[in-house]
Amino acid sequence: xxxxxxxxxxxxxxxxxxxxxxxxxxxxxxxxxxxxxxxxxxxxxxxxxxxxxxxxxxxxxxxxxxxxxxxxxxxxxxxxxxxxxxxxxxxxxxxxxxxxxxxxxxxxxxxxxxxxxxxxxxxxxxxxxxxxxxxxxxxxxxxxxxxxxxxxxxxxxxxxxxxxxxxxxxxxxxxxxxxxxxxxxxxxxxxxxxxxxxxxxxxxxxxxxxxxxxxxxxxxxxxxxxxxxxxxxxxxxxxxxxxxxxxxxxxxxxxxxxxxxxxxxxxxxxxxxxxxxxxxxxxxxxxxxxxxxxx
Ligand code: PSU
Ligand code: MN
Numbered sequence: 690x691x692x693x694x695x696x697x698x699x700x701x702x703x704x705x706x707x708x709x710x711x712x713x714x715x716x717x718x719x720x721x722x723x724x725x726x727x728x729x730x731x732x733x734x735x736x737x738x739x740x741x742x743x744x745x746x747x748x749x750x751x752x753x754x755x756x757x758x759x760x761x762x763x764x765x766x767x768x769x770x771x772x773x774x775x776x777x778x779x780x781x782x783x784x785x786x787x788x789x790x791x792x793x794x795x796x797x798x799x800x801x802x803x804x805x806x807x808x809x810x811x812x813x814x815x816x817x818x819x820x821x822x823x824x825x826x827x828x829x830x831x832x833x834x835x836x837x838x839x840x841x842x843x844x845x846x847x848x849x850x851x852x853x854x855x856x857x858x859x860x861x862x863x864x865x866x867x868x869x870x871x872x873x874x875x876x877x878x879x880x881x882x883x884x885x886x887x888x889x890x891x892x893x894x895x896x897x898x899x900x901x902x903x904x905x906x907x908x909x910x911x912x913x914x915x916x917x918x919x920x921x922x923x924x925x926x927x928x929x930x931x932x933x934x935x936x937x938x939x940x941x942x943x944x945x946x947x948x949x950x951x952x953x954x955x956x957x958x959x960x961x962x963x964x965x966x967x968x969x970x971x972x973x974x975x976x977x978x979x980x981x982x983x984x
Contacts, residue, residue, distance in 0.1 A: 691802055694755025700741035701803060706980035708735045708973065709754075709799035709807040709835075712746035715761070716770040716789035717947040718810060719965060720954050725765035727966050729758075731973045735808075738977030743804055745795045747773060750785030754802045764789055772943055774825040793829030796837065796908065805896075805983060806836045808976035810969050811873040812910065814842045814851030816945060817932065823854065824946075830908035831858035836896065836983070838911045838976040840968040841871035841878055844928055845949045848878045858907060863892060865913040865975060874924050874953075874964055876914035886911075889975070893982035913975050915968045919960055927953050927961070 693701070700707050715728045728744065735742035743755045746764050753760060764770055764787075773781050773788035775797050781788040790798065792809055799807050813824025830837065842851050852870060855862055864870065864882040872878030886892055892911060899905035931952035940948045953961035 690752065691798065692751050692753050693802065694743070694753070694757065696741055697743045697755035697802070704984070706740040706977065706984045707743050707804045707806070708740045708976045708980050709795055709802075709804045710735070710742055710744040710973065711792055711795040711807070711809045712744055712764050712789035713772050713791045714810050714969065715744075715764050717772050718950050720951070720962065721766060723962060723966070725762055727969065728761050728765060731808075731969055734970055734973045735977045738974050738981075740806075740977035740980045742973075743799070743802070745790050745798050747778070747781050747786065747788040747790065749787065750782045752778070752782060752798055754798060754804070763787065772947065774943070775829055776825065791824075792826040792837065793824070796826075796829050796833045796835050799835055800833050804835070806838070806976050806980040808838045808969070808973040810840060810965060810972065811843050812837070812839050812841070812851075813946060814846040814848070815854055817845070817847045822945065827851070827854050827858060830855075830860050830910070832906060833908050834905050836892065836909045836911060836976075836979055838865075838913055838972045838979065840873045840915050840972060841912045843873040843949070844875065844878060844924070845931065845946070848872060848880055852880055855910065859904070860907045860910055861895070862910045862912055863895070865911055867912070867914050869914070871912050871914035873968065874915065874919040874961065875921065876918045882912065889978040889982040892979050896983050911975065911979065913972050915964055916971055917964070917967065919957070919964055923957060923960060927956055930956070
């Protein structure tokens, strides 16, 4: 059912640390041609930090765990690659489609493959002012035992509501060297976290204590702030204008997040791209360190 790359299969056989990587960020989160380059660099960063990268995507209906150079290129550069959350997986598989996987779908497949750590950019969450537009990422993380390293959630979302949902779903949120919940482009979303960790080893301890207490049925979110945040006034302007543009264009459903991400990329003079790239690199490095610490 899953097609493991040779490298991922060998890491599993030798019980070596593995980091799952999401593909929607490649197909729908970053513009061409940077998307392919970033996807390759991120895999390299995982390797340099002692783990095996496993980028997850669906190609011609086959669920891949670990992509070769050609397959990464397909996700980055083929037109019409779908965005698959958990509910779409069986459909894209049966219909032999190409699909990038969101956080929810990637976490689920990583679990099937026995992978315990996952790096992404930002999580989906509760959208502002939209009753019931709540990312499937949240519910997936509520029943998937995996460590997800992210830079919090973007301020395109209702950050406070998203944190409340994470609490309801019993998903721990650990600030990495911070007690501020990061807002992706900004290192501080304005919300304080209850729990802060300083090292990958501390995360590993929490990971194993959850097993003992049998509270390990949910994900652990590790919130790792961007190395250098966006200028705050630029950020606020893009946010207001982007939300207004999305409403005006009548964007709904799974198109909302890609629309807003693209709005930021097109209107920030390269700033949002720079930060996005720094974030995914920094998260992948930390994820590799965590994968080693829990191994
Ligand atoms: N947020 C980001 N960057 C992203 C995404 C979210 O800052 O690339 C992508 C992820 O794949 C996430 C998905 O799982 O969007 C959430 O989409 P939705 O809001 O439609 O659930
Ligand atoms: Mn949605």
